Every structure is written in structure tokens, then in C-alpha cells.
Amino acid sequence: MARRALPGFGLSLGVTLTYLGLLVVIPLSTIVLKTSSLTWAQFWTVVTAPRAVASFALSLGASLVAAAIASVFGLIVAWVLVRYEFPGRGLIDALVDLPFALPTAVAGIALTATWGSTGVLGRYLHAIGVEGAYSRLGIVIALVFLGVPFVVRTVQPVLVQLDPRLEEAAETLGATRLQAFVRVVLPALRPAIVTGFALAFSRALGEYGSVVFISGNMPGKTEIAPLLVMTKLEQFDYSGATALALVMVISSFAILIAINSFGRRSRKRDLHRKRPPEERPTLPPPATIVRGHV
Amino acid sequence: MKRAVGETPWVRRSLIAIAVGFFVLFMVVPLGVVFAIAVRDGIAPYLAAITTPDAKSAIKLTLLVAGIAVPLNIGFGIAAAWSLARFKFPGRRALLTLIDIPFAVSPVVVGMMFILLFGAHGYLHSSHKIVFAVPGIVLATTFVTIPFVARALIPALEARGPEQELAALTLGASPWQTFWRVTLPGLRWPLAYGAILSTARAIGEFGAVSVVSGHIRGETNTVPLHIEILYNDFQYQAAFAVATILVVLALATVVLQRVVEWRAERNRV
Amino acid sequence: MKIRAEHITKEFGEFAALVDVSIEIPSGELVALLGPSGSGKTTLLRVIAGLEVAQKGRVFLGDEEITHATIQARGIGFVFQDYALFEHLTVAENIAFGLSVRKQPAAKIELRVRDLLARVQLSELSTRLPSELSGGQRQRVALARALAPDPKVLLLDEPFGALDARVRAELRTWLRRLHDDLHITSVFVTHDQEEALEVADRIVVLDHGKIEQVGSPNEVFDRPASAFVIEFLGGANVLRGEVHGDRGSFGELVLPWTGAGDGAARAFVRGHDLELGREPVPQSLSVTIQDVREIGITARVVVTHLDHGELVIELSRRRLAELALVRGDRAIATVRTASVFLDNPPPSQALS
Numbered sequence: 072m073a074r075r076a077l078p079g080f081g082l083s084l085g086v087t088l089t090y091l092g093l094l095v096v097i098p099l100s101t102i103v104l105k106t107s108s109l110t111w112a113q114f115w116t117v118v119t120a121p122r123a124v125a126s127f128a129l130s131l132g133a134s135l136v137a138a139a140i141a142s143v144f145g146l147i148v149a150w151v152l153v154r155y156e157f158p159g160r161g162l163i164d165a166l167v168d169l170p171f172a173l174p175t176a177v178a179g180i181a182l183t184a185t186w187g188s189t190g191v192l193g194r195y196l197h198a199i200g201v202e203g204a205y206s207r208l209g210i211v212i213a214l215v216f217l218g219v220p221f222v223v224r225t226v227q228p229v230l231v232q233l234d235p236r237l238e239e240a241a242e243t244l245g246a247t248r249l250q251a252f253v254r255v256v257l258p259a260l261r262p263a264i265v266t267g268f269a270l271a272f273s274r275a276l277g278e279y280g281s282v283v284f285i286s287g288n289m290p291g292k293t294e295i296a297p298l299l300v301m302t303k304l305e306q307f308d309y310s311g312a313t314a315l316a317l318v319m320v321i322s323s324f325a326i327l328i329a330i331n332s333f334g335r336r337s338r339k340r341d342l343h344r345k346r347p348p349e350e351r352p353t354l355p356p357p358a359t360i361v362r363g364h365v
Numbered sequence: 366m367k368r369a370v371g372e373t374p375w376v377r378r379s380l381i382a383i384a385v386g387f388f389v390l391f392m393v394v395p396l397g398v399v400f401a402i403a404v405r406d407g408i409a410p411y412l413a414a415i416t417t418p419d420a421k422s423a424i425k426l427t428l429l430v431a432g433i434a435v436p437l438n439i440g441f442g443i444a445a446a447w448s449l450a451r452f453k454f455p456g457r458r459a460l461l462t463l464i465d466i467p468f469a470v471s472p473v474v475v476g477m478m479f480i481l482l483f484g485a486h487g488y489l490h491s492s493h494k495i496v497f498a499v500p501g502i503v504l505a506t507t508f509v510t511i512p513f514v515a516r517a518l519i520p521a522l523e524a525r526g527p528e529q530e531l532a533a534l535t536l537g538a539s540p541w542q543t544f545w546r547v548t549l550p551g552l553r554w555p556l557a558y559g560a561i562l563s564t565a566r567a568i569g570e571f572g573a574v575s576v577v578s579g580h581i582r583g584e585t586n587t588v589p590l591h592i593e594i595l596y597n598d599f600q601y602q603a604a605f606a607v608a609t610i611l612v613v614l615a616l617a618t619v620v621l622q623r624v625v626e627w628r629a630e631r632n633r634v
Numbered sequence: 635m636k637i638r639a640e641h642i643t644k645e646f647g648e649f650a651a652l653v654d655v656s657i658e659i660p661s662g663e664l665v666a667l668l669g670p671s672g673s674g675k676t677t678l679l680r681v682i683a684g685l686e687v688a689q690k691g692r693v694f695l696g697d698e699e700i701t702h703a704t705i706q707a708r709g710i711g712f713v714f715q716d717y718a719l720f721e722h723l724t725v726a727e728n729i730a731f732g733l734s735v736r737k738q739p740a741a742k743i744e745l746r747v748r749d750l751l752a753r754v755q756l757s758e759l760s761t762r763l764p765s766e767l768s769g770g771q772r773q774r775v776a777l778a779r780a781l782a783p784d785p786k787v788l789l790l791d792e793p794f795g796a797l798d799a800r801v802r803a804e805l806r807t808w809l810r811r812l813h814d815d816l817h818i819t820s821v822f823v824t825h826d827q828e829e830a831l832e833v834a835d836r837i838v839v840l841d842h843g844k845i846e847q848v849g850s851p852n853e854v855f856d857r858p859a860s861a862f863v864i865e866f867l868g869g870a871n872v873l874r875g876e877v878h879g880d881r882g883s884f885g886e887l888v889l890p891w892t893g894a895g896d897g898a899a900r901a902f903v904r905g906h907d908l909e910l911g912r913e914p915v916p917q918s919l920s921v922t923i924q925d926v927r928e929i930g931i932t933a934r935v936v937v938t939h940l941d942h943g944e945l946v947i948e949l950s951r952r953r954l955a956e957l958a959l960v961r962g963d964r965a966i967a968t969v970r971t972a973s974v975f976l977d978n979p980p981p982s983q984a985l986s
């Protein structure tokens with residue numbers, strides 16, 4: 072095995088592996104260990120209890136809906152930011168990052184106060200019989216808030232690099248603006264939109280801080296899975312909590328791996344490109360040289 | 366890339382209206398509400414709420430936790446970036462995915478893991494109080510902020526290629542000299558970006574810390590937890606008052622990010 | 635300081651970049667490693683510098699073995715293909731780098747930097763950042779930087795590759811003069827045969843990880859050791875035929891053959907080694923004029939021969955005018971010099 076020319080491999084890899092081992096692998100393994108103290112039957116009972124199933128269904132459903140809505144809004148926001156000029160564009164572009172930076176608890180109470188039945192905006196919904204807080208709608212609102220930045224930030228760079236001549240070509244061939252968008256732009260953006268959707272979905276699944284305030288946590292109705300885990304912990308039902316947690320962890324891992332491999336496939340980047348072996352000429356080397364004055 | 370022809374003005378204005386409307390309804394107004402409720406009884410109660418002993422110790426604890434978690438993760442991020450961006454080895458991809466895992470784990474589960482590890486019946490239980498005490502909070506916060514610096518540094522290092530470092534070595538620099546004088550200066554801005562992001566996250570982390578802290582007032586409450594306690598006690602004005610601190614910090618984070626991006630663009634060759 | 639590499643083998647996974655390569659570079663010479671991409675020339679340079687580690691083989695600098703020495707301990711100056719200047723440092727700081735990491739006194743460093751800046755004619759740009767310089771200027775900074783710590787040898791990886799033709803030509807001359815001034819053993823990698831022929835004292839021709847020939851520019855050009863060398867350096871017309879005993883027949887042409895072995899062979903004749911004429915003489919090829927092109931002071935005439943197909947002949951325009959040949963004319967071509975190589979030589983061929 073050839074020695075490496077650049078120094079520091081052993082040290083940096085050692086630090087990386089040790090740190091991750093101690094801080095990520097060992098804590099994660101406790102979930103598996105604890106769950107394995109249950110029998111399959113016990114595990115199954117916990118995971119399929121009506122309240123648990125309801126919370127999974129709610130988390131899953133709300134996250135899917137929220138990710139879908141976030142994808143639509145995110146696409147529009149990205150489009151508007153890249154393609155149009157208007158006053159306040161820079162401000163909006165900066166605000167896109169706000170949900171990343173804002174503590175989830177603050178987001179939770181702020182959204183509840185705004186969209187609740189007595190809130191500045193929620194009162195209008197209340198008047199037509201819709202509850203913006205302590206409801207499933209509230210959960211979706213919070214998750215959309217968190218998901219939109221993911222979609223915007225994955226779609227924006229792709230949109231920036233998109234050659235406008237492609238759309239112009241489509242239009243010279245007779246396509247309407249809408250057709251050009253649907254048949255030329257959208258397919259090019261599809262990988263980014265899917266990635267953004269998946270990221271928003273993944274974030275929404277595990278979200279706790281903002282949802283716990285706006286949902287009201289009514290079992291069977293607005294109790295999300297993380298909250299059920301929290302409740303079980305407070306009741307010292309550690310095995311039950313871990314069983315549920317294991318299901319959550321496995322599904323988020325699956326999504327994470329799917330996102331990463333999808334992203335890798337559509338990127339096609341190679342760090343150390345090997346030089347391609349060239350065509351061998353049909354003649355291998357030499358014989359002798361002739362000097363001939365003819 | 367702005368186009369002269371394209372969508373009709375009507376379509377364009379509607380799209381802009383939707384985008385702007387979304388932001389106003391979902392971000393600007395809620396933030397305004399936070400400030401409005403915080404000062405609804407006047408400035409004096411507002412100031413009082415953010416200077417109570419509990420509030421002060423919450424702020425101190427938050428700063429302490431961030432002050433430990435972020436530097437640790439900066440150190441990790443640098444080591445991870447160097448090994449993953451400069452070298453090829455089996456398992457490299459798996460390691461990259463492993464670094465992303467804290468993003469995928471729900472905060473509640475994060476807190477729970479550490480309770481399972483260090484709690485009263487935990488696998489590594491010892492006489493030192495780790496969970497329901499400050500060390501547990503530090504651990505949980507460090508866990509959730511692991512990916513930020515690494516994910517900012519790895520693509521930056523990959524994009525630069527090893528040529529400058531190799532050049533420094535050919536000129537006789539030792540590995541450490543190369544690292545300090547060539548590698549790090551080139552990573553200034555990605556490092557700042559990752560540090561800012563991870564600090565914001567460390568300050569604002571709620572779910573994981575909520576599980577692991579035990580909610581002991583004055584001792585194991587970070588600012589987000591303090592807000593939760595006030596809120597659940599129906600002390601809305603106080604809760605929102607303290608929340609304004611975090612809002613201001615979040616806005617500062619976003620502004621700093623922009624500044625760093627702008628400086629990085631300027632330095633790009 | 636001479637450089638010696640013995641039996642270097644370097645593989646990248648499945649791909650063999652260098653196969654049992656041995657080379658000795660005498661002290662004070664300016665040597666070119668010439669070859670197409672994938673030939674191993676850059677790999678060989680990097681192995682000498684320590685930027686790659688070979689699976690097999692040894693490297694010596696002077697009498698000292700440096701095979702296992704770290705990059706920074708070798709005392710080798712290296713100029714990278716894309717210069718690898720430190721983007722966050724000024725021109726002066728870049729040049730000073732090799733000295734400042736050795737903790738040299740500031741006054742000494744400043745003197746040396748000023749001296750080198752003058753030598754590369756960049757004194758007014760000392761406080762600029764690399765991003766503010768042109769390609770040719772960055773090149774010169776890279777060179778000055780590599781020379782500052784007084785290296786034992788200088789290695790350059792395609793130093794003129796990224797520059798436009800005019801700048802390239804200027805820098806070639808300039809590098810040659812610099813070398814004549816400093817007499818430092820220098821090795822540079824190039825795929826441009828004209829560059830190698832013009833600048834180097836000695837050329838090492840590589841192909842597919844093996845050395846095809848080592849010699850002075852004239853040697854390599856006039857007495858190519860293999861079909862690859864003659865085709866890579868200057869190109870040639872190819873006449874197919876056979877050799878038996880002491881002669882080879884290529885169509886109606888008979889050429890002496892002093893090599894070992896029999897069988898199918900090819901005769902390589904450079905464009906200017908074919909002479910055009912009107913009157914048939916023994917041992918000449920009958921050709922028809924296909925195309926006549928006058929380019930500056932030379933003329934290029936494409937002719938067709940019954941067996942050998944299209945041949946390209948180069949001659950001076952004056953001579954062309956004397957012959958007064960036009961398209962469609964019948965003429966003869968005689969071979970002044972040819973290099974004959976077997977299609978499939980027997981395996982044990984030592985390189986001359």
C-alpha cells in the first residue's frame with residue numbers, strides 16, 4: 072500500500088471516527104439495545120397501539136402534506152427570487168434562511184399566537200370556523216414554515232444555472248409560456264424539487280419544538296409521534312418510548328440514505344479522476360533504423 | 366438571470382404577490398406578534414421579564430452550552446473535512462452519511478438516547494450527574510450541531526483541491542505550518558458560515574434539551590426552556606419578552622450569514 | 635545535482651501509469667519529459683517530487699536516496715500546472731513563503747524576494763494578489779516562489795500549458811535563458827514536441843508508462859528509436875511493406891534493412907525527407923499531385939501513390955516553383971531518409 076503524499080490522514084480520520092463513535096454511534100446504539108430488551112410481541116404491541124398508530128399516521132400525513140405545500144410555495148419563491156426584480160427581493164432572500172436560524176420554540180409560540188383563534192390572522196379563520204392552532208391545520212402551518220427554506224435553497228441554485236435559451240428555444244418552436252415551463256423548466260428542476268421535498272419531509276417528521284405549542288397535543292387528534300415519545304418518557308415507560316423511537320429513527324435513516332444516494336446519482340461528480348487509459352497503437356516498439364540514401 | 370420577455374405581467378405580479386404574501390403571513394407577522402405581545406404592557410414589564418434571575422441564569426446557561434458545543438464541533442468539522450475531502454478510502458461515503466445523521470434524528474429521541482446512556486438506570490450510569498444537569502445539556506446540544514461546520518467545510522475543501530497545500534510542502538513547510546498558513550486561511554469564510562449556523566442552532570435547540578434537562582428552574586433551563594415554562598404558566602407577556610432576545614439573535618444570524626457570503630464572494634478568484 | 639529514478643512502477647488502481655521506468659538526469663541539464671496524455675510523464679515528475687508515492691522503485695537526488703523522504707525534506711522546487719499560488723497572500727508573500735517557513739531573518743527574506751522579483755520582471759506587482767495577475771504573470775510568480783528557497787533541482791509540470799500561444803513562446807525563451815543563468819538541474823513536463831525540441835538539452839519520450847527514447851533534441855528527431863517516437867515528433871508518412879534478411883520492400887521501393895527479424899514492417903518518411911522530381915530515377919515512387927498548398931515560406935504537396943495512398947511532401951516554395959507542378963501532374967518522389975520498424979518485433983529488444 073503506497074504511503075500518502077499529503078500528511079494528516081491518520082490524525083484527522085482518527086479524530087473523526089473517535090468523535091462520531093463516542094457522540095453518535097454509542098448513543099444511537101442505546102436505542103437498539105433498549106428495544107432489544109423487549110420481545111417481538113411486546114415491541115409489536117407498543118408500536119401498534121391505537122394511540123401510537125394514530126401519532127405515526129398524523130406525523131406521516133401532516134409531514135407529507137406540509138412538504139407538498141412547502142414544495143409548491145418553495146418553487147414559487149425560488150422562481151420569483153431568481154427570475155424577477157422587485158423591491159424587497161433582497162429582504163425576502165435573506166428571510167428565507169430565518170426558519171433555519173429561529174429557535175423552534177419561538178416559532179411555535181409565534182405561529183400559535185398569530186394563527187390561533189384570537190390571533191391577528193387566526194381570528195379571520197376562526198370566523199369561518201377553521202382553527203389555525205390546536206388543530207391539524209396548525210401542525211401543517213408550522214411544518215410548512217419549516218419546510219419552505221429547504222425547497223427554496225435546493226431549487227434556487229439549479230434555477231440560477233438554468234440556461235434561459237432552452238425556454239427561448241421552446242418558444243421559438245411554438246410552445247406557450249406555460250408549456251415551456253412545464254416541459255422544459257420543470258423536468259430540469261425535478262431532482263432539486265424532489266430533494267427539497269424529501270428534506271422538508273424528513274425535517275417535518277422529527278419536528279418537536281414548534282409543533283408541540285401549536286398542536287395542543289390531543290391524543291388521537293393532534294398528538295405527533297415525537298410528543299408521544301415525550302409523554303412515555305415522562306411516565307418512565309422507557310421501553311415503550313424507545314420502541315417508538317426506533318421506528319422513527321429507522322424511517323428517518325431510510326429517508327436520509329435515499330436522499331443522499333439520489334443526490335449522488337444526479338450529481339455525477341468524481342473527486343480523483345483516474346486518467347483514462349488510451350488506445351494502444353497497433354504497433355509495439357522498435358526494431359532498427361535504416362539510413363538509406365537511395 | 367432576468368428575462369425581458371416571458372410571463373405576462375399579470376402572471377408575474379401574481380407570483381410575486383404569492384411569494385411575498387407567504388413571507389408576510391408566515392414570517393413577518395408572527396415575528397411582529399412576538400414583539401407586540403412582549404411590549405403590550407409597556408416597556409418596563411418587558412425589561413423586567415428579561416432580567417429576572419431565572420432569565421439571567423437561562424441566558425448564562427445557553428451561552429455556556431453554546432460556548433462548549435460550537436468549538437468542539439468546529440474542531441471535529443476541521444478534522445472530518447480534512448480526512449474526507451483530501452483522501453479516498455473505503456467507507457468514505459458511509460462516513461459522510463454518518464455525519465448527517467444528527468439531522469435525521471428527532472430532538473426528543475436525541476434527549477432520550479442520553480437518558481438511556483447516563484440516566485439513573487442507564488448503561489453508563491455513574492455518580493456524576495450528567496442527565497438532568499448541565500453536562501447532559503451540553504452533550505445533547507453538541508450532538509444536534511455536529512453536521513453544521515463539517516458540511517460547510519467539506520465542499521469548500523473539495524472545491525479548492527490540494528494543490529496549494531502540496532505547493533507549501535514542496536517549499537519546505539511542515540504539515541502544521543501548511544495547515545495554519547495555507548489551509549485554514551483559505552477556509553475562513555466557510556468556517557465562519559458553519560460556526561454561525563451551528564451557534565444559532567445551539568442557542569435555539571429545544572426538543573433535545575427539554576428531554577434531558579429536567580426543567581429545574583434556575584439551574585438546567587436554557588432560554589428556550591425558560592420560554593416554555595413561562596408559556597405553560599400562562600405568563601405570555603414574559604414568555605414573549607424573553608423570546609424577543611432569540612428573535613433578535615436569529616435576525617442577527619441571518620444578517621451575519623449574508624455578510625459572510627458577500628465577503629466570500631469578494632475573495633473568490 | 636543529478637536526479638536518478640530506478641525501476642519506478644506506479645499504479646492508480648487498475649491503471650498502470652508507470653511501468654519499470656528508470657532514468658538518470660545529469661546535473662545542470664534542462665530535460666523535457668515528453669509524451670501524450672496518459673503517458674506517465676506527469677506521474678514520473680510527481681514521484682520524483684514526492685507528490686506521488688510509487689509502489690516500486692527508488693529515487694535519488696545526488697547520491698542521497700530520497701525514496702521515503704517527505705515532500706518538505708527533499709529540497710525540490712516544484713511549479714504546478716495551475717501554479718497553485720496562495721490566493722490569500724500577495725506576490726511578495728508567496729515568493730517569501732519557502733523562506734519564512736524556515737524562519738529566515740526578515741531582512742534576508744526581503745532581499746531575496748526583491749532579487750527574484752527583478753529576475754522575473756515583476757517588481758511593480760509585489761503587493762498584488764494572485765487574482766489580480768494575468769496567466770503569464772502568475773507563472774512567473776510560481777517560478778520565483780519555487781526558486782526562492784534555493785532548491786537543488788527544479789521541476790515544472792506543463793508550465794506553459796494554460797497560456798496563449800504568444801505568451802507561451804515568450805516564456806519558453808525566457809525559461810531557457812533563466813536556466814542558462816542559474817544552471818539548476820531542471821525537468822519539465824510537456825506534450826508539445828515543439829516546446830521540447832526548442833527548450834530542452836535532452837528529451838525523454840514516454841508512452842503508456844514506458845520510456846521510448848532518451849536523447850538530445852536532434853537525436854530524438856533524426857534517429858527515432860521507435861514508430862511512436864517518429865510519429866509523435868513531427869509526424870511522418872507511412873509506407874507499408876516487408877523486411878527479409880537485409881532488405882525491405884515497400885511497394886516498388888527497396889530499402890536496406892539492418893535490424894533483426896523478418897516480417898511485416900513500416901517505413902516512416904518525414905515530409906521533408908521526400909523529394910519531388912519530374913524525371914523517373916531508380917528507386918523512386920510514381921505519384922500523382924493531388925493538392926498544392928503554399929504556407930508562408932514552405933509548401934505542402936499532397937500526392938497519391940498506387941500502393942501507399944496519400945503522402946505529404948514538404949519543400950520550399952522556391953523549389954516548388956522550380957518544379958512547376960500542379961494538380962493532376964504525374965511526378966516522382968524519392969526517399970532521402972527513412973526509419974523502418976517491424977510491426978511486431980521480437981520481445982527482447984533493448985533500447986538504443
